[in-house]
Amino acid sequence: xxxxxxxxxxxxxxxxxxxxxxxxxxxxxxxxxxxxxxxxxxxxxxxxxxxxxxxxxxxxxxxxxxxxxxxxxxxxxxxxxxxxxxxxxxxxxxxxxxxxxxxxxxxxxxxxxxxxxxxxxxxxxxxxxxxxxxxxxxxxxxxxxxxxxxxxxxxxxxxxxxxxxxxxxxxxxxxxxxxxxxxxxxxxxxxxxxxxxxxxxxxxxxxxxxxxxxxxxxxxxxxxxxxxxxxxxxxxxxxxxxxxxxx
Amino acid sequence: xxxxxxxxxxxxxxxxxxxxxxxxxxxxxxxxxxxxxxxxxxxxxxxxxxxxxxxxxxxxxxxxxxxxxxxxxxxxxxxxxxxxxxxxxxxxxxxxxxxxxxxxxxxxxxxxxxxxxxxxxxxxxxxxxxxxxxxxxxxxxxxxxxxxxxxxxxxxxxxxxxxxxxxxxxxxxxxxxxxxxxxxxxxxxxxxxxxxxxxxxxxxxxxxxxxxxxxxxxxxxxxxxxxxxxxxxxxxxxxxxxxxxxxxxxxxxxx
Ligand SMILES: Nc1ncnc2c1ncn2[C@@H]1O[C@H](COP(=O)(O)OP(=O)(O)OP(=O)(O)O)[C@@H](O)[C@H]1O
Ligand SMILES: [Mg+2]
Numbered sequence: 164x165x166x167x168x169x170x171x172x173x174x175x176x177x178x179x180x181x182x183x184x185x186x187x188x189x190x191x192x193x194x195x196x197x198x199x200x201x202x203x204x205x206x207x208x209x210x211x212x213x214x215x216x217x218x219x220x221x222x223x224x225x226x227x228x229x230x231x232x233x234x235x236x237x238x239x240x241x242x243x244x245x246x247x248x249x250x251x252x253x254x255x256x257x258x259x260x261x262x263x264x265x266x267x268x269x270x271x272x273x274x275x276x277x278x279x280x281x282x283x284x285x286x287x288x289x290x291x292x293x294x295x296x297x298x299x300x301x302x303x304x305x306x307x308x309x310x311x312x313x314x315x316x317x318x319x320x321x322x323x324x325x326x327x328x329x330x331x332x333x334x335x336x337x338x339x340x341x342x343x344x345x346x347x348x349x350x351x352x353x354x355x356x357x358x359x360x361x362x363x364x365x366x367x368x369x370x371x372x373x374x375x376x377x378x379x380x381x382x383x384x385x386x387x388x389x390x391x392x393x394x395x396x397x398x399x400x401x402x403x404x405x406x407x408x409x410x
Numbered sequence: 411x412x413x414x415x416x417x418x419x420x421x422x423x424x425x426x427x428x429x430x431x432x433x434x435x436x437x438x439x440x441x442x443x444x445x446x447x448x449x450x451x452x453x454x455x456x457x458x459x460x461x462x463x464x465x466x467x468x469x470x471x472x473x474x475x476x477x478x479x480x481x482x483x484x485x486x487x488x489x490x491x492x493x494x495x496x497x498x499x500x501x502x503x504x505x506x507x508x509x510x511x512x513x514x515x516x517x518x519x520x521x522x523x524x525x526x527x528x529x530x531x532x533x534x535x536x537x538x539x540x541x542x543x544x545x546x547x548x549x550x551x552x553x554x555x556x557x558x559x560x561x562x563x564x565x566x567x568x569x570x571x572x573x574x575x576x577x578x579x580x581x582x583x584x585x586x587x588x589x590x591x592x593x594x595x596x597x598x599x600x601x602x603x604x605x606x607x608x609x610x611x612x613x614x615x616x617x618x619x620x621x622x623x624x625x626x627x628x629x630x631x632x633x634x635x636x637x638x639x640x641x642x643x644x645x646x647x648x649x650x651x652x653x654x655x656x657x658x659x660x661x662x663x664x665x
Contacts, residue, residue: 305467306497310514311487320513324501401501401542 191371200375214356221280233292258282266352276348283344284337291333295326342384413440419473432623444596448609451619457602490564496555498543505539549576
């Protein structure tokens with residue numbers, strides 16, 4: 164079904180350009196995108212690698228820092244009253260607006276992009292982790308307490324598995340944000356990467372190559388999202404959203 | 411001998427100010443070691459609240475609860491509690507859920523294999539031990555939760571409507587099993603139920619609780635021989651006890 168839908172979409176795209184006589188420098192048919200993109204494949208692959216590194220580094224650092232912070236805020240009433248309101252306020256700030264600043268401070272290199280990807284990923288993960296670790300059902304927390312289990316054992320056997328589904332909401336949301344963050348950071352200032360590529364070829368009136376760049380950016384986003392989804396399948400196969408429908 | 415569980419002027423008020431809700435008490439009550447005491451009362455009269463207070467999971471607003479002569483000031487860990495809403499976790503199988511109780515207590519599931527098997531068999535869940543809770547019917551989940559609450563063989567059990575979601579036939583069967591377990595090991599049981607018949611069939615004493623705020627005004631001592639099977643249940647004495655309880659509830663205007 165969905166394959167047929169994709170095929171129809173690309174066919175309409177292909178032939179509407181002919182039917183409506185749209186000039187090549189505005190929109191190109193997918194067949195041309197494929198052939199011209201293939202001609203430039205070396206550059207596209209290299210830039211995909213560059214952007215991929217930014218995305219993966221920023222995302223990984225966000226996960227590594229955001230989870231413990233979310234955990235700490237969920238369990239500490241002091242942090243809840245001090246850091247939590249601050250985190251919520253910062254979440255309201257459009258992080259991407261900082262991109263020009265970071266680039267002016269840190270130059271065109273890898274670091275400012277990683278920081279921007281990190282920023283757009285960090286907050287959804289923190290907020291979902293806080294929610295995840297502070298919403299154990301009253302019955303389950305009473306049950307755990309009544310066994311006399313210490314905090315660590317309760318955490319490993321009850322709190323952590325109970326929190327994972329909500330954590331993954333944050334991980335997935337962040338995975339969607341990550342490539343957007345990287346691309347925009349590259350638009351603003353860089354000399355390589357897919358965002359840079361799309362901007363340059365668009366300036367050169369080459370929508371065919373711009374679409375090829377968008378295609379690779381999409382693949383990158385899907386790959387990251389797919390990895391996170393795979394991890395989710397492996398870690399919480401029992402969750403209601405992942406149960407296999409049996410007929 | 412001192413009573414095992416002693417309540418003195420125990421009450422619970424939720425909230426404060428004009429919105430405060432007087433949920434339970436004040437109640438004085440003694441439960442002796444090895445007794446099977448049912449808490450029988452209308453919905454919302456504070457039965458679950460009382461159970462949580464005895465378990466040390468909810469602080470009374472007034473009065474004092476003692477277990478074995480010690481004042482209950484925090485969670486009691488040497489009892490078995492079956493909560494009204496089941497505490498099965500979705501990421502473990504039925505067997506895994508039962509073992510969760512053991513693991514949280516630092517006991518080895520391997521060392522308790524036989525008793526878990528026996529418990530599963532007693533509630534007819536052997537064939538479902540590798541299934542996840544969502545694959546079970548409501549009644550099966552409740553039976554699994556029953557095993558989870560009792561696998562560590564506590565000498566005192568607090569059971570909050572353990573048979574509430576069961577169909578009439580299974581309910582009868584599990585009642586018989588519970589009674590057999592009590593006859594065999596004589597744990598002290600505090601048992602919450604809405605069913606007058608069930609309370610009288612199982613209990614040595616039935617504490618009748620008034621509508622909210624719940625008070626214990628009458629305790630019926632049920633003087634019938636165990637095991638109380640179908641024959642006992644159709645005896646005139648049994649029916650007499652049921653009548654007596656019904657009369658009391660009629661007096662409260664809940665029947
Ligand atoms: N955490 C709470 N906050 C406020 N009110 C509560 C709370 N828990 C219980 N109550 C109130 O206390 C009263 C007694 O509740 P409880 O759950 O003990 O009733 P119950 O006798 O177990 O009822 P049921 O048979 O329906 O389970 C109810 O009116 C309920 O609304
Ligand atoms: Mg209740």
